[in-house]
Amino acid sequence: MxxxxxxxxxxxxxxxxxxxxxxxxxxxxxxxxxxxxxxxxxxxxxxxxxxxxxxxxxxxxxxxxxxxxxxxxxxxxxxxxxxxxxxxxxxxxxxxxxxxxxxxxxxxxxxxxxxxxxxxxxxxxxxxxxxxxxxxxxxxxxxxxxxxxxxxxxxxxxxxxxxxxxxxxxxxxxxxxxxxxxxxEGTLSGRKSSDGQEAEDDDEALELELLEEAYNHYVNRFDSKFGGFGSAPKFPTPSHLAFLLRLGEWDGIVKDVLGEEETRNAMDMGLKTLENMAKGGIKDQVGNGFARYSVTRDWSVPHFEKMLYDNAQLLPLYLDAYLITKSPLFLDTVHDVATYLTSAPIHSSTGGFHASEDADSAPSADNPEHKEGAFYVWTASEFRTTIDDPTAASICAAYWNIRDNGNIDRRADVQGELVGQNTLCVTKTPADLATDFGKSEEEIVQIIAEARRKLLSHRDKTRPRPHLDDKLVVSWNGLAIGGLARTAASLSSIDPSASQTYLSAAEKAAAFIKRELYNHSTKTLTRVYREGPGTVPGFADDYAFLIDGLIELYEATFNAGYLQWAEELQQTQLRLFFDDAQGGFFSTETGATDVLVRSKDAMDNAEPSTNGVSAKNLFRLASLLNDEALETKARKTVRAFEVEIGQHPGLFTGLMGGVVCCRLGLRGIMISGDGEEAKEAVQRLRGMVRPGSTLLRVGGGVDDTWIKQRNELVKDLGQRGMVQVCEGGQCSLVKADEVEKVLKGRGEE
Missing domain, CATH: 3.40.30.10 (Glutaredoxin)
Incomplete structure (x- = not known):
């Protein structure tokens, strides 16, 4: 390549x-x-x-x-x-x-x-x-x-x-x-039986007990005081947190295998981490969005750069947390991250999303020497002067842990650039402050909101914004498209205006990629856009993350065009990157002459595993399109890493969903017609975390022509409003208010 x-x-x-x-x-x-x-x-x-x-x-x-x-x-x-x-x-x-x-x-x-x-x-x-x-x-x-x-x-x-x-x-x-x-390693040895022959296409090694082993990996590393895993530096690792949150949202059989207490503890680990991050300095408490990682154990001092791929992954993760708990903190954080993604400078006027903002910037127009975090940190004096009300300043200083000599430990400031500065970290609740200052909780909330507006205005007017890397990367745009689309669908009844903003941004980004970075003749992607399309062809992750985003866009809009394009991209990804012999996707195309090693990305790191996302895409497309060939590829992708998964399941959480699908399959939910039953079912399903199912819409005013041509199961469905749950090519009618029970109740049988 x-x-x-x-x-x-x-x-x-x-x-x-x-x-x-x-x-x-x-x-x-x-x-x-x-x-x-x-x-x-x-x-x-x-x-x-x-x-x-x-x-x-x-x-x-x-x-x-x-x-x-x-x-x-x-x-x-x-x-x-x-x-x-x-x-x-x-x-x-x-x-x-x-x-x-x-x-x-x-x-x-x-x-x-x-x-x-x-x-x-x-x-x-x-x-x-x-x-x-x-x-x-x-x-x-x-x-x-x-x-x-x-x-x-x-x-x-x-x-x-x-x-x-x-x-x-x-x-x-x-x-x-x-x-x-x-x-x-593994992709070869993992496909051999005990006598050295290639294994049959079964899933014997992929038992659900692997979920328990992965769970134990995180239990042993969990920081019970501050959340997260290990000590400093701490990274959000959204793929790992999503795995923990979703263990209790799968089929009831999964909960039975893991155990009720363990499932609850897994969710609690994820929620505690997300809560501490949302209150910590890793989150921009004045503006929006999250920094790359924390250099301290307690999330208080970030490494200040902001990356598109981090925020794009954190958005659906906080949405999961909100849908599970209905916590206002998590809902506020969902809107915070979505606002960051849909606003300048990250949201491009072209329709896509820029790559990142720098950690370093000039403290002011008169002081051009760049320093780390200069855009985000505050001296106590500047903080109080900006708020311009002694009582309000004292309340907000207590709320955000502002100290006269700064709140940043010298050990977290390797270059000495943050001496006397403060990061903003929420350390007290409005209820605590109401008691401390003799005011109502509502007054405290209003004081904090007004102070935030003043701080943001001052920051934007007096401090040069960090440098923007304004290139657009397809894979990261795919992550943002998916997160915004799913958020828009889930919040459509709660906040229709915000929901439409998020959905519009996702659709515009998809349209931009299709217009500028997709070759309609070869059905291939170009990876980067800046001052026009780049010259590097798309890698396997560009296809995987964009396909995932398009599937989310389909389920948010029921526009079959997104699903059709997702399938086109899936066929291209299979053609260019799939290992037909051993299974799984190489990161680079066959014949790349300037790459020493052609490898397969299976572990989740800062970005989700390409093969984990690809396996999920294949299972979801197979369910939505009733396509056994795609499901076979999905199973082969997961099996390609069965040795590695068996040895270190906690490092392959992106593939754990594939392990569940190999054992239990996905349940396809088909909703037809435009009756109240159909509308209620759509609303209920969009308010759930559904790792074990897909959602297909027929009739009800949507253009389902292509889907009826592509999926034999829906060809003869009429306009009568009904909900069906399909497995293995067989469908059964359910009532809208029983959908959640059906999706999660099998473990009790």
């Missing part, structure tokens, strides 16, 4: 080519004395011609430590001289080329036990890695003076390559073989 470029003749000495890129991250390095090249055929050919090591530096626009290293090292003439004279330096935006990033991140994690960005790796002309790391200190830093800095590393690597090239190549070759074996 090489990036298409115009043919260029590259020679030494090199010039900085960052301006040729459309990526804001890559372009931000255009003024470096480092002669950055692009990851393209010409650069890779030059490495072989000159027998130079590639120095591959991978990051993204909102990455704080990427900026630090750029300032300390890549702008330094002495560092640039070593890089330019001894290596071919390449700058890559990981959000454009996640395939390249994944290969070298796997290498780094395998060899060092850690990872992160910036990702810096030294690579042979054959693209095999020999040494790598993340942030290395630049000239003049304390660590650099003790021999651990970037210049020292560059000099040693250059010398080693010159004097011991054969040994370097041998070591790199061994590492590469191990990476390739690791990429194939």
């Amino acid at each position: 090489a990036q298409a470029t115009q043919s260029k003749s590259l020679s030494l000495p090199l010039r900085n080519r960052c301006e040729e890129s459309k990526s804001p991250y890559v372009r931000s390095h255009a003024n470096n004395p480092t002669a950055w090249q692009l990851w393209d055929p010409e650069t890779l050919a030059l490495a072989k011609q000159t027998n130079r090591l590639l120095f591959v530096s991978i990051g993204y626009s909102a990455c704080h430590w990427c900026h630090v290293m750029a300032h300390e090292s890549f702008m330094d003439p002495s560092v640039a001289s070593i890089l330019n004279d001894n290596f071919i330096p390449i700058k890559i935006d990981r959000e454009e080329r996640p395939d390249v990033d994944r290969v070298y991140m796997d290498f780094l994690q395998a060899t060092t036990g850690g990872g992160g960005w910036p990702l810096n790796v030294f690579v042979t002309p054959d693209l095999e890695p020999i040494f790598g790391g993340t942030y290395w200190p630049g000239p003049g830093s304390e660590r650099e003076r003790h021999g651990g800095g970037f210049k020292n590393i560059l000099e040693k690597v250059a010398q080693t390559w010159t004097e011991q090239e054969a040994k370097c190549r041998e070591s790199a070759g061994q590492i590469t073989r191990q990476l390739k074996e690791f990429a194939q």
Whole structure:
């Protein structure tokens, strides 16, 4: 999947080519004395011609430590001289080329036990890695003076390559073989029976007891005081939290397997985490949206960048929490995140969603030196002056934990940029404050709301907003489309106006992708849009996340066009990425010449697992379209990872829904006609968390022509209002007020 470029003749000495890129991250390095090249055929050919090591530096626009290293090292003439004279330096935006990033991140994690960005790796002309790391200190830093800095590393690597090239190549070759074996591990061994023959197409290894093992993984790591898992730094990991919340929303058989107490505890772990996040500094308490992660255990001090893919995943997660609990806090958070997604700067005037906002910004127009979190933090003095009422300021200071000397622990401020500053964290309830200040709870709520408006207005008027990475990534737009569509459907009767805003944004984004990034002839996607479509074809996750979003759009609108496009994309994803021999989806297409290892993404990390989402899509499309072939592909996708799932079920929560579907299937709910029974059923179903079912609408004023052609089960349904639950090609009538009982009650049989 090489990036298409115009043919260029590259020679030494090199010039900085960052301006040729459309990526804001890559372009931000255009003024470096480092002669950055692009990851393209010409650069890779030059490495072989000159027998130079590639120095591959991978990051993204909102990455704080990427900026630090750029300032300390890549702008330094002495560092640039070593890089330019001894290596071919390449700058890559990981959000454009996640395939390249994944290969070298796997290498780094395998060899060092850690990872992160910036990702810096030294690579042979054959693209095999020999040494790598993340942030290395630049000239003049304390660590650099003790021999651990970037210049020292560059000099040693250059010398080693010159004097011991054969040994370097041998070591790199061994590492590469191990990476390739690791990429194939499980997907090959998992499909063999005890006698070494390929296993039959059954699901014996995928027992529901795996859910209990995954649950125990989180029980053992849960922070009972602050929520979340492990200690600092803490990441939201929406896929893991969604798994815990939804355990009790599956078929009753799942609850029986796990146990009533365990199911409740799983939900409580998820809800406690979400509550603490919503009250913590990781959430923008003045504006909207969530930061990337917390550097503290208690969620109080975030790493301040805001990513589209985080907020797009958190939206349906908080919706789940609200639908389960009906908590006002969770409903407020749903609207908060949805507002962030549907407002500038994340929501683009083109209709899609921008990628991210930076962690760093200038404190004011008069102070242009960028600092981490400058847009979001407050001194006690500025906080009180902005609110401009002593009593209100005292109430709000108590509410948000504002302290005169700042509330940020020095240990959480590595660079000393947050001294004397406060993050806003909710530490008291309005009821507590009403007692403390002798006011009614309603008065306290009004005071806090007015203070928030003043703080937001002051912030927007006086502080330059963090840099926006304004590229549009298909996969992340797919996540946002799905989250907004489902939110719109679920809240349509609660807040029709907001619901329509959210649905409109989702539909406009889908229309934008279909217009600008979808080739109607080849039925393929382009991954990125910025100043026009990019040149990198879509990866498996672009297809998976967009298909998921389109299915949600269908269930929110019953517009069959979304379902039809989802099926087209599904067939393309199967054609380009599916492993017919072993099952599962490769991340990259067959024949990619500039990627060392072709792997399958199965674990959930910051983004959901591509194979987990793909398996869910296949099961849902199979149910909606009554298509056994798609269900077979879904089962084969889950089975491809049965060894890994069996060994570490807690790391594969995105595939756990597939495990349940392999054992129990999905229940397809078909609603026909326009009677009160049909309308009531739609409303009830949209107010539920339904991981075990799909929703199909026939008649009732929707255009169901394509669906009746595609799905044999609905071909002869008339306009009479009725609700049917279908399994295995058989359907039975149910009443609208019995739908929830039918979907969740089988465990009692």
